[in-house]
Amino acid sequence: GAVVSQHPSRVICKSGTSVKIECRSLDFQATTMFWYRQFPKQSLMLMATSNEGSKATYEQGVEKDKFLINHASLTLSTLTVTSAHPEDSSFYICSARDSRLGTQYFGPGTRLLVL
Amino acid sequence: GQQVMQIPQYQHVQEGEDFTTYCNSSTTLSNIQWYKQRPGGHPVFLIQLVKSGEVKKQKRLTFQFGEAKKNSSLHITATQTTDVGTYFCWGGSQGNLIFGKGTKLSVKP
Numbered sequence: 001g002a003v004v005s006q007h008p009s010r011v012i013c014k015s016g017t018s019v020k021i022e023c024r025s026l027d028f029q030a031t032t033m034f035w036y037r038q039f040p041k042q043s044l045m046l047m048a049t050s051n052e053g054s055k056a057t058y059e060q061g062v063e064k065d066k067f068l069i070n071h072a073s074l075t076l077s078t079l080t081v082t083s084a085h086p087e088d089s090s091f092y093i094c095s096a097r098d099s100r101l102g103t104q105y106f107g108p109g110t111r112l113l114v115l
Numbered sequence: 116g117q118q119v120m121q122i123p124q125y126q127h128v129q130e131g132e133d134f135t136t137y138c139n140s141s142t143t144l145s146n147i148q149w150y151k152q153r154p155g156g157h158p159v160f161l162i163q164l165v166k167s168g169e170v171k172k173q174k175r176l177t178f179q180f181g182e183a184k185k186n187s188s189l190h191i192t193a194t195q196t197t198d199v200g201t202y203f204c205w206g207g208s209q210g211n212l213i214f215g216k217g218t219k220l221s222v223k224p
Contacts (some may be wrong), residue, residue, distance in 0.1 A: 034157065043148065043160035044205075102155065106203075106214070 004028060004096045006107035013084055014115055020080045021110045023094030029074040030096035034104075038091045050077040070077075074099070084114040119206050121215025129223050134191040138204035138219035145207045147180055147187045152217070155199040161189075196222050 003026040014021050023033055033050040048069055049057040061066035066088075068080040077096075081088055093109040119140045128134050138147065146165045150158035162171055162179035164187060171178045177190040187206075191198055198220050205214040 002117050036158075043163075044150065044158055104152070 004094065004105045004107040006092075006094055007112060009108060010111045010113075012113045012115065013067055015081055015085050018082045019084055019112060020078055021092055021094075021112075023077045023096065024078070025075045025096040025098075025105070026078050028096075028098045028100065030077075031074060031099040032097045033049050033071060033077040033096045034097075035069065035077075035079050036093040036095070038093065038109075044093065047079075081112065084112070086114045088112065089114045119204060119213050119215045120203055123218055123219055124216070125219045125221075126196065127221045127223065128194050130196060131193050134194050134198070134220055135188055136202050136204075136220075137186065137188045138206070138215045139186045140206050140208065140213065141185075142208045143184050144187075145184075147184075147207070148205045149178060149187075149189055150205065151200050151205045156200075158203060166199075191220075194220070194222050196224050198222055 005024045005026055007022045011019055031052050035047045036044045038044050038048050047062045047067060048057050048059060050069045050071040052071045052074050058064045066082055068082060071077040089112055091109050091111055094107045095104050097104045119138050121138045123167050126134055142199045146163055151161055152158045164178055167184050168182045169180040171189040175192045187204055189202055191213045199220060201217040201219045203215060203217045
């Protein structure tokens with residue numbers, strides 16, 4: 001079946017550094033990918049919609065300069081957390097929408113810990 | 116590794132019939148959340164269960180968390196066409212988040 005991968009699965013970084021998270025659709029093309037964030041024991045929150053070949057659409061309250069999204073190909077979207085701070089520590093999940101079928105598949109998530 | 120099995124993968128019901136989806140984890144969960152995703156939409160948070168044996172109700176929806184905190188179920192009584200969508204469970208375990216692949220529910224009027 002369709003698979004979405006995320007890399008890395010876990011990352012620990014120092015405050016002030018930038019972290020890049022990759023989201024790949026492995027056996028289908030995804031014109032649209034989504035990035036979510038989940039704080040411990042809280043519900044999933046949509047951060048932005050990533051569209052291949054165009055700028056991402058950010059949800060209200062999400063800083064686009066802090067969370068850089070690039071959707072360079074039909075199978076890859078990246079989220080870069082710039083100048084990370086401890087409050088950015090969270091679980092980041094991507095999902096990819098199959099361009100042909102319209103079905104959305106979730107990645108396994110990336111756990112970010114900023115020290 | 117840690118995983119959550121969600122069954123069934125698909126369920127087709129006649130409007131008015133009941134529906135149940137199950138999540139079974141290989142490890143003990145600290146909490147479990149349920150989401151509903153309509154076709155073309157984003158997951159919408161339904162509920163979180165934390166306590167062993169917990170049962171919560173939301174109108175026609177009943178959520179249970181097993182005594183061992185390794186399984187959970189979502190039961191819908193007398194389904195309606197508005198219940199159509201994919202229901203996901205997400206479990207927290209040892210700082211990780213593990214989730215089922217979802218049960219896609221279709222309801223025939």
